[in-house]
Amino acid sequence: MDINAMRQERARLAAAARGIMDGAQRLARGLTSEEETEFDRLMADADTLERTIEREERLRERERIIADLNPPTNPDDPGPGTRTAHELQTEAWRSYLLNGRSNLSTEHARALNMGSDPEGGYLVAPQQWVRQLLQTLDDQVVIRRLATVMQLTEGESLGVPTLETDLLDAEWTSEVGTGSDDEAMRFGGRELRPHPLAKRVKISRTLLRRAAMDPENIVRDRLAYKFGVTEEKSFLTGDGNQKPLGLFTASSQGISTNRDVVVGDISSDAWDINAEGLIDAKYTLKAGYHARARWLFHRFSIARIRKLRTDAGAGPGTGDFIWQPGLTSDRPDTILEVPYEISEFVPSTFADGAYVGMIGDFSYYWIVEALRLDVQRLVELYAEKNQVGFIARAEVDGMPIFEEPFVRLKVQA
Secondary structure: OOHHHHHHHHHHHHHHHHHHHHHHHHOOOOOOHHHHHHHHHHHHHHHHHHHHHHHHHHHHHHHHHHHHHOOOOOOOOOOOOOOOHHHHHHHHHHHHHHHOHHHOOHHHHHHHOOOOOOOOOEEEOOHHHHHHHHHHHHHHOHHHHHOEEEEOOOOOOEEEEEEEEOOOOOOOOOOOOOOOOOOOOEEEEEEEOOEEEEEEEEEEHHHHHHOOOOHHHHHHHHHHHHHHHHHHHHHHHOEOOOOOEOOOOEOOOOEOHHHEEEOEOOOOOOOOEOHHHHHHHHHHOOHHHHHHOEEEEOHHHHHHHOOOEOOHHHOOOOOOEOEEOOOEOOEOOEEOOEEEEEOOOOOOOOOOOOEEEEEEOHHHEEEEEOOOOEEEEEOOOOHHHOEEEEEEEEEEEEEEOOOOOEEEEEOOO
């Protein structure tokens, strides 16, 4: 598929829909039933194309990952009968998933016994398997893709020094003057301590035995989805109590209410987003953060924003739409010239004083995790139902390390 061609067609459909709305507004009237039907059809076709583009991009990325995991045959390969450590480890991992620990050969057991308790049923996944799981999470979780992600290799937590109070401005003085003594500078700190995260998946033994795809792929996809959803919720709305501190949680340790901007006007349309509020929010963010800034909204909010103009109060059909379609992959859709991201877990309830979105440089949201993934195989617990259980555990923490790069959007109270 030609993704650029699909993007251009989507832009054409959006322009046609805009023309219908412009025509009605120039005549100071609402849409007729025929115009409304045509407008809805154009926007539905544009949304269908957008979903097709997203699926095609995800498919191409998955094909690229598979190609990386299965490189072409190397002419310098040692030849048949000689297996690398990675090949032996992957073979052992597959055998363990299918048949359990009791059927591992001595060679396979050596390949997988990475210091775990030999009697506890835990095995460390091959390193490539862990990396693939992290990549799948990157595809499904918005914040993880935008944030700064670190692996904690030493110690139990990661400390981040912060400059809480800066020095005052320099002073004009005489040739021999040194200025006044300044004691305003104050330092603070943030601590990120990975918290346990776990999930259990049950799989039919028949499926493990007969599935066309490798069983570890089934386990990986299910764990990636469950871990990804839980992390996304916490990165956005977590309270910081044995879990990450979310972006939409007002806190002196993360983003305080000083970074809230009102974007709804209850006098004109009950608690709706307005263009003036979005403009205020964009320019509350310092210019130095604009280069990497992103809007973050729920899809319901995007549906409202796509109908807004920069100067709608001046009369019907006036002002530019603040949402603009992107024509190529390196020029995404924008709101007030700033790209946006959509997450299902961004607050979307338009109520008194509620948060409905934000703009910011999300590289200042830090995620700290332990790379190691422990998997336990439960053989007997689900034997009556002909199932095998898998428990995966990880340790993750996250928080905004600095509030200035973020502006939260709040409905008027």
